[in-house]
Every structure is written in structure tokens, then in C-alpha cells.
Amino acid sequence: MKIGMIGLGHMGGAMAVRMIGSGHEVVGFDTSADAMRRLEAAGGQIAAHPRAVADDAELVLACLPGKKASFDTAFGDDGVVHGDRITTYVEMSTLGRDAVTQIGGSMAAAGIGFLDAPVSGGPRGAVEGLLTAIVSGSAESIEAARPALAAVASNIFVIGPEPGMAQVCKLVNNILSITAMVATCEAVSMGVKAGLDARTMIDVINVSTGRNSATMDKFPKSILPRSFSYGGPLAIGLKDIDLYLELAHDMRMPAAIGTTVSGVFNHIASKLGAESDYSTMIKVFEEWGEVVVGDSPDAPGG
Known part of the structure; x- marks a missing residue:
């Protein structure tokens, strides 16, 4: 199957490679020349713009950083809506319900099937093909996209028939994940300040009731070894909180917890820079506690 992939960053690029490894032809586009070279080196084809991708593939996926990029990709002068071959468009970005509803409506008006399909699992899950795809849309669009989704996701959940429903589920998931990360950074830093070993605490938590995606994945793989290699920037968290x-x-609906997390997260991003790796947020808590959480004697907040 020939699949178009627009957006070849940490997530989209890894998904494109997974699809190539599953035997699909992939034609892709990204505004980054480096990302395009990586796709070509992995055996993919590159296109000059989104419309060229949609001229070459019936199924086109997009994984983009925000609303402007998604609307430009879909409807710009060289947008996919103008493509000659495209029959199904899959929006894998996290954009919020209203934006995806608008994109889906305009695609339908152009005679193009549309699927709302954000993914969860982070850059590592994308590399390993272990993402969770959260999808909403027509049965026809779901079936058209299933071969591509099966190549990148170990779980595919159909949330409902209307585009936008999957976005709501993704945002609920993301605020829980972000809240867990912020709370875990605070709590583990507190434990270290009180004299406990960070790795031992994480081991205890992971077989106890406090375990979460931060303790199971981000701390063992990116924070405790001091690699800070989660793979995605703080900017993505800022976007998801705002959505x-x-x-x-x-x-x-009141969102007292979300509002509090937003304040803390925005402070962290202002201290470290929005493009810093997501796992570096621990450094702010280390600075507050004058501690180091992990295996290396790095200076706190370094």
C-alpha cells in the first residue's frame, strides 16, 4: 500500500519508518530538509509539498505540531485538499475538538474521507510500533486507514463516529499524563531531599499504588540515567494543556487541577525553554530542593 506521511518529526518520522518496515511504500513531506533526508535514507520517497503527497497516495496521514500547520497542510495553496489521488485523510495531530471538526467538515465537502486519529505513546512508542491510536470517524475511513495504523500502533480504539471525539479522549489522557509527570517530579524530589534514593523510590512506586507513566517510563529511561532523552519538547505539553x-x-466545566498544572508547567517552560526535552523538567524541582534525582552527580538545575 502506498501511504502519504506529512510531518516527519519525532513522531511522524518514526511512524513513517515503521510503515516502510511493514512493507508499505511511503511518500512524505516535512518543512525540515533533515527530516526529509532521514525518510529518504530509510527507503521512503520525498515530495515537494503536501499536495504532491496527495497527488501520489490515496491514504495520507498528517502528524503536525499545531493548528496553523494542520490548516496550512490541509487547505493551503499546496494543501492536500487539492491532491488528485487522495481519498482518505487521517489527522494524527492533537489539535482539539473544534479544529478537527472544521478540518473534517471541509474534507467531507471536498469528497475526501476523514479520520480523527491522535496517537499516544510518545517518541519511543512510535519507534517501537507500540503507539495507541484513538480514532473517530466513519467506518469506511477507519477501514481505509487500518493498514497504516496497524503498522504503528499496538492498540487501536474506536471512540465514535464523529471526528473530534478522539481528540477529547486524547486530551483527557494527556492532562492525566502531564499531571502525573509534574506530581512525580515534585514527590520524588521531595523524597531525595529527605534522604531517599531516587531509583529505589521509583522501584517501590512501580509495584505500588503511585505508579504512572512517569514512574514506569520517563524516570527509568530518561531522568534517572540523566540522559534527558524522552524525545519530545516541553512545547507539546504546553499546547496540550491549553487545548x-x-x-x-x-x-x-471547572478545571482546578488542570489550571494548577498549567501554572506550574508554564513556569517550568519559561525556566528551561519550550524546546527543551520534556524530561528536563525535573531540573526545576531539583533546583528548588537543591538535590539531584538520578545516578550522576550533575549540579542541581544544570
Whole structure:
């Protein structure tokens, strides 16, 4: 099957390689020349712009960093909506319900099937083909996209028939994940300040009731060894928090926890820079506690 992939960053690039490894032809586009070279080196084809991808593949996936990039990719002068061959467009970005509903409606008006399909699992999950795909859309669009999704995701959950429903589920997941990360950074730093060993604490937590995605994955693989190699920037968390708070506003639901996490997360990003690796947020808590969480004698906050 020939698949188009637009957005070849940490997530999209890894998914493209997984699809190539599963026997699919992949044609891709990214604004980064380095990302395009990586795809070509992995055996993929490169295109000049999104429309060229949609001229060459019936199924086109997009994994992009935000609303502007997604709308430009879909509807710009060289957008996929103008492609000659495309029949199904899969939006894998986390954009929020309203943006995806708009994109889906415009695609439908152009006669193009649309699937809302954000993924969870982070850059490592993308490399290993262990993502969770959260999908909503018509049965026809789901089946058209299934071969591509099966190549990158070990779990595929159909949330409902309307684009936007998967976005809501993804935002609920993401605020829980972000909250767990912030809380774990605070709590483990507190334990180290009180004289406990960070790795031993994580081992205890991971067989106890406090375990979460931060203790199971981010701490053992990126923080304790001091590699800070999660693979995604703090900027993605900032975007996801803002989208969650937008949803809360639209739903007229209080979001006291989300608002508190937003304040802490924005402070962290302002200290470290929004493009810093997600796992570096521990450094802010280390600085507050004058401790080091991990295996190396790095200076706190270094």
C-alpha cells in the first residue's frame, strides 16, 4: 500500500519508518530538509509539498505540531485538499475538538474521507510500533486507514463516529499524563531531599499504588540515567494543556487541577525553554530542593 506521511518529526518520522518496515511504500513531506533526508535514507520517497503527497497516495496521514500547520497542510495553496489521488485523510495531530471538526467538515465537502486519529505513546512508542491510536470517524475511513495504523500502533480504539471525539479522549489522557509527570517530579524530589534514593523510590512506586507513566517510563529511561532523552519538547505539553483548558471552557466545566498544572508547567517552560526535552523538567524541582534525582552527580538545575 502506498501511504502519504506529512510531518516527519519525532513522531511522524518514526511512524513513517515503521510503515516502510511493514512493507508499505511511503511518500512524505516535512518543512525540515533533515527530516526529509532521514525518510529518504530509510527507503521512503520525498515530495515537494503536501499536495504532491496527495497527488501520489490515496491514504495520507498528517502528524503536525499545531493548528496553523494542520490548516496550512490541509487547505493551503499546496494543501492536500487539492491532491488528485487522495481519498482518505487521517489527522494524527492533537489539535482539539473544534479544529478537527472544521478540518473534517471541509474534507467531507471536498469528497475526501476523514479520520480523527491522535496517537499516544510518545517518541519511543512510535519507534517501537507500540503507539495507541484513538480514532473517530466513519467506518469506511477507519477501514481505509487500518493498514497504516496497524503498522504503528499496538492498540487501536474506536471512540465514535464523529471526528473530534478522539481528540477529547486524547486530551483527557494527556492532562492525566502531564499531571502525573509534574506530581512525580515534585514527590520524588521531595523524597531525595529527605534522604531517599531516587531509583529505589521509583522501584517501590512501580509495584505500588503511585505508579504512572512517569514512574514506569520517563524516570527509568530518561531522568534517572540523566540522559534527558524522552524525545519530545516541553512545547507539546504546553499546547496540550491549553487545548484541555479550551475544552473545559467550552464544556463549562471547572478545571482546578488542570489550571494548577498549567501554572506550574508554564513556569517550568519559561525556566528551561519550550524546546527543551520534556524530561528536563525535573531540573526545576531539583533546583528548588537543591538535590539531584538520578545516578550522576550533575549540579542541581544544570
